[in-house]
Amino acid sequence: MTAQISEQLIFEGQKVALLSNPLSDYFNLGGCNPGFQSTSTALWRGYVGTWEILNDRLYLVALIGTLKSGDKADLESVFPGFSDRVFAHWFSGTLRIPQGKRLEYVHMGYGSTYERDVLLSLQNGVVVKQEIRNNGVAAEDAPDGYSIGGMTTWPSRKANQGEHK
Amino acid sequence: MIWLWLYLGLGLIFGLGVYVQNARRPKSGIGLLLESMRGAQSRMDQILEKVVVPALGSILVVAAWPAVLAWYLNEKKKEKVEVTRRVEAVFRVRPEDLTGQTTIAEVETSNFIKDPLGAVPELPFGHLNAVWTDFVASRPADAQLWTFACNWTSEWRTQYSRNGYVWVVGGTLSPWMLTQDNALADEDE
Numbered sequence: 520m521t522a523q524i525s526e527q528l529i530f531e532g533q534k535v536a537l538l539s540n541p542l543s544d545y546f547n548l549g550g551c552n553p554g555f556q557s558t559s560t561a562l563w564r565g566y567v568g569t570w571e572i573l574n575d576r577l578y579l580v581a582l583i584g585t586l587k588s589g590d591k592a593d594l595e596s597v598f599p600g601f602s603d604r605v606f607a608h609w610f611s612g613t614l615r616i617p618q619g620k621r622l623e624y625v626h627m628g629y630g631s632t633y634e635r636d637v638l639l640s641l642q643n644g645v646v647v648k649q650e651i652r653n654n655g656v657a658a659e660d661a662p663d664g665y666s667i668g669g670m671t672t673w674p675s676r677k678a679n680q681g682e683h684k
Numbered sequence: 685m686i687w688l689w690l691y692l693g694l695g696l697i698f699g700l701g702v703y704v705q706n707a708r709r710p711k712s713g714i715g716l717l718l719e720s721m722r723g724a725q726s727r728m729d730q731i732l733e734k735v736v737v738p739a740l741g742s743i744l745v746v747a748a749w750p751a752v753l754a755w756y757l758n759e760k761k762k763e764k765v766e767v768t769r770r771v772e773a774v775f776r777v778r779p780e781d782l783t784g785q786t787t788i789a790e791v792e793t794s795n796f797i798k799d800p801l802g803a804v805p806e807l808p809f810g811h812l813n814a815v816w817t818d819f820v821a822s823r824p825a826d827a828q829l830w831t832f833a834c835n836w837t838s839e840w841r842t843q844y845s846r847n848g849y850v851w852v853v854g855g856t857l858s859p860w861m862l863t864q865d866n867a868l869a870d871e872d873e
Binding site for chain 1: 797799800801803804805810811812814815818861862863864865866
């Protein structure tokens with residue numbers, strides 16, 4: 520396993536790392552998954568979503584990745600007819616936003632810990648609670664912000680052709 | 685002295701039973717793969733594999749058969765527990781998970797999604813409307829609609845809190861539809 524590339528969240532006017540995968544919940548609940556192609560050990564899910572909290576609601580506003588067909592993915596690949604914004608009403612749970620310097624690096628999933636976590640609790644896509652969890656104070660030379668270590672990548676492929684793009 | 689012979693005799697019978705069982709067991713895929721990867725064996729390796737190891741094993745089984753028998757029974761018990769765990773890890777709604785009877789109309793009213801920015805289809809269950817319509821279409825004859833809530837442990841031992849709807853007819857609780865599926869143990873991931 521490898522530390523995973525985070526999702527992105529536009530939160531209070533800034534783009535920050537989001538260590539939660541709300542789109543996985545959509546697929547788990549039976550939402551149509553077009554099938555993403557993984558091209559890196561740091562991105563097994565095969566896509567990166569950009570999310571936004573606007574008026575206490577969670578929206579998916581962009582999606583990048585490659586489909587198993589070899590085509591580039593966008594919002595309409597998953598939500599036909601919704602090219603700009605999708606309300607994530609299916610999501611009930613906690614969004615984790617890391618802040619500050621890194622306390623401990625874990626080369627698996629979203630396992631690394633940071634000085635603080637902003638935790639947003641959502642019910643049916645609407646923020647119902649916001650809290651900050653303090654995890655400790657990092658060393659002065661610790662890296663700031665979410666980052667991942669090494670990964671293995673490989674080229675994407677067109678389906679049924681075996682061609683490298 | 686007779687007790688010793690009796691003990692060793694029982695050990696011999698037990699050892700023969702183990703040998704016959706092993707001889708009749710088909711080779712596993714991984715065993716065949718390792719054998720094909722190993723290539724030609726030296727004479728010494730062949731003697732070790734065909735003579736020394738079986739001889740030492742036989743002596744151990746005959747001499748300490750009660751311990752081997754206890755180990756064997758324990759392994760069988762663990763195997764049975766593992767099979768049960770895997771069967772139970774397949775999700776199904778149980779009668780004790782049912783929380784109340786409802787109707788299609790009630791569900792559609794309470795799950796009608798709206799968004800001020802128009803970022804959702806104005807339909808029951810919004811972007812998941814197709815899941816709902818498929819579920820309604822799968823209704824068995826005379827089935828009643830119920831809500832359910834439960835905790836479920838997957839084969840990978842992750843615990844989930846699950847809510848949803850299920851068709852109930854007689855003692856059959858199926859098919860079901862999930863409306864929430866939250867991992868309890870891996871919340872931070």
